[in-house]
Structures are given as C-alpha cells and as structure tokens.
C-alpha cells in the first residue's frame with residue numbers, strides 16, 4: 771500500500787443501497803436496503819472512504835433528468851449523514867451506448883472507480899466493491915480490485931467472478947476474515 775493512499779468501499783446504488791426499482795428517481799420510491807448503514811459504518815470505522823458508483827442510463831433515455839438525479843442524490847447523502855455516515859462522492863454514468871455514445875464510465879467499464887482513484891488517491895488493490903449485477907463485479911476487476919461481493923437476495927446466482935456471493939449485506943462484514 772502506497773503511503774497516503776486510502777482504501778475505498780465502492781457501492782453500486784440500485785440493488786445495493788436501495789431496493790431496485792426500474793429507473794428510480796423519486797425520493798418517495800427510494801427504499802434503503804436492510805443493513806446498508808451497518809455495512810458503511812463497519813468500513814468507515816476501518817478507514818475506508820465510501821463511494822457510490824451508479825449507471826444511470828435513464829438520463830440518456832430521458833426518463834429523468836440530471837437535475838432529478840442530483841435532487842435524489844442530495845437527499846440520499848443527507849440521509850446517510852443523519853446516520854453518521856459520510857459518502858465521499860457519488861459518481862454516475864448518464865450514458866447508454868446505443869442512445870448517447872459509448873463511454874468509459876458505464877460499468878463494466880472501470881471509469882468511475884478510476885476517477886475516484888485520481889480524485890481521492892485511492893489504493894484500488896485494497897478496495898472493495900459491492901454490486902448486485904455481474905457488471906459491477908467486472909468494473910471492480912477492470913479497476914484492479916481484488917475483493918468484491920455480489921448481493922443476490924434471491925439466492926439464484928450460482929456463478930460470479932465476485933470474491934463471494936452474499937444474500938444479505940451483513941454477510942459481507944460479519945465474520946469476514948478479509949476485513950478484520
């Protein structure tokens with residue numbers, strides 16, 4: 771680990787921070803997933819910075835606007851702050867390759883993680899990503915992360931490139947030898 775570098779906990783948003791609802795942008799539809807605050811506290815207490823990295827192709831599709839997204843994001847960050855949790859930054863990809871243009875930020879591309887690395891001097895090799903889709907895990911691998919968790923509450927997923935498939939967020943940090 772290079773001196774001065776910080777570790778990061780990267781969280782996908784929809785399906786990890788909040789219950790997945792297609793093209794969500796309204797505060798009243800935003801429902802935190804059980805265990806998200808405990809997960810963040812666990813890693814925050816261990817010196818990890820917390821980032822949210824989220825594909826938001828609903829913007830490219832004009833289902834909602836950048837302003838709608840920002841409005842919800844500000845509310846979400848305040849909700850975390852009320853629980854004593856600092857979200858260092860929320861990165862989003864507003865693109866869709868078939869509607870706007872191909873980009874380097876839409877997961878599985880690692881662009882958002884690399885941006886955080888530059889802005890906050892992150893030690894990517896010792897950082898963690900949590901996602902509910904394989905493309906989240908792949909974004910982590912593409913950025914050089916070694917530790918990743920696929921959250922699948924349905925328990926249907928059999929195969930993943932993730933370090934571990936979990937059915938609840940607390941399974942990531944409870945009794946996890948990697949993070950002691």
Ligand SMILES: [Mg+2]
Nearest residue numbers: 782784785902
């Ligand atoms: Mg997701």
Ligand SMILES: [Zn+2]
Nearest residue numbers: 863865873875
């Ligand atoms: Zn993008």
